[in-house]
Amino acid sequence: SVGDIDFHGDVIVHGEVCAGVTIKATGTITVDGVVETAHLWAGKDIILRSGMLGDSRSTVFTKGNIMARFFEYTIVEAYGDIQAQVFMNCEVSCRKRIILTGKKAGIIGGRVHAIQGIDTGDLGNDVEIKTEVRVGNDVEVLRKIKILQAEVNDMKEMLDRVEKGLQEFAKLEKNQAVKKDDPRKVQLLRVKIRDSAVLSSKQAELMELEQWLSDAKGASIRVFRSAYPGVMVIIDEARSLIKKAEDHVEYRKEEGEVKSLYTTF
Numbered sequence: 001s002v003g004d005i006d007f008h009g010d011v012i013v014h015g016e017v018c019a020g021v022t023i024k025a026t027g028t029i030t031v032d033g034v035v036e037t038a039h040l041w042a043g044k045d046i047i048l049r050s051g052m053l054g055d056s057r058s059t060v061f062t063k064g065n066i067m068a069r070f071f072e073y074t075i076v077e078a079y080g081d082i083q084a085q086v087f088m089n090c091e092v093s094c095r096k097r098i099i100l101t102g103k104k105a106g107i108i109g110g111r112v113h114a115i116q117g118i119d120t121g122d123l124g125n126d127v128e129i130k131t132e133v134r135v136g137n138d139v140e141v142l143r144k145i146k147i148l149q150a151e152v153n154d155m156k157e158m159l160d161r162v163e164k165g166l167q168e169f170a171k172l173e174k175n176q177a178v179k180k181d182d183p184r185k186v187q188l189l190r191v192k193i194r195d196s197a198v199l200s201s202k203q204a205e206l207m208e209l210e211q212w213l214s215d216a217k218g219a220s221i222r223v224f225r226s227a228y229p230g231v232m233v234i235i236d237e238a239r240s241l242i243k244k245a246e247d248h249v250e251y252r253k254e255e256g257e258v259k260s261l262y263t264t265f
Helices: 139-174 183-215
Strands: 005-007 011-013 022-025 029-031 039-042 046-062 066-078 082-084 086-094 097-100 106-114 117-123 131-135 221-227 231-235 238-241 246-254 257-262
Touching: 011 022, 029 039, 046 086, 082 086, 086 097, 097 106, 117 131, 139 183, 221 231, 231 246, 231 257, 238 257
Parallel strands: 005 022, 011 029, 022 039, 029 046, 039 046, 046 066, 066 082, 066 086, 082 097, 086 106, 097 117, 106 131, 117 221, 131 231
Antiparallel strands: 106 117, 221 246, 231 238, 246 257
């Protein structure tokens, strides 16, 4: 209730987390009670045996998975899967899959995005609250990939020229035409070290985005009960506004459009 926690390892809270508290852990964070307006950051999983009552500024971030009963007015980001019952007016970003289960399972208001897909009981509600659900990637990811590909190719060409320059200096040194500590050679070595590090970083980022693109293929939104009017469904770059209630429906992208497939799960 007083002060923050920044711990190398796991953190277990057997009570509640009060408003204004920040908990950071390199391991897993587990909270038995309700989390109020707080901030949670975990290097592994986050397990909330109850849920979180935010204020649209509260944040939850993890490099692992999230398991909770509910989130209200919270900004949530997970590199892994998210399993919960309810998202109410939340901003959610999930790099894998979101699975909402239980009698009250649903996404009510807010914006929810999962790369690999979303399973939920309900989408929106009968008063047509504004809700946005997205799966897959969008044109922004494709744009970033193209930019990174061009940057990586340019840097490879630059490093090839630097390497050829260094090889020329090696020949000149062998013939004693230049000194080993020639300032021009030293500058080329500095450029090589610097640009090699930058290239490695950009290649890692490109690989991650390309993996996202691969993971997003075939992503869908499955609704086990009802999808209500007022919900915007987005799959990759395709979008569709639900104008009438639909039950037991799966939304998929076909021929560049969002299609409703009625089925029993």
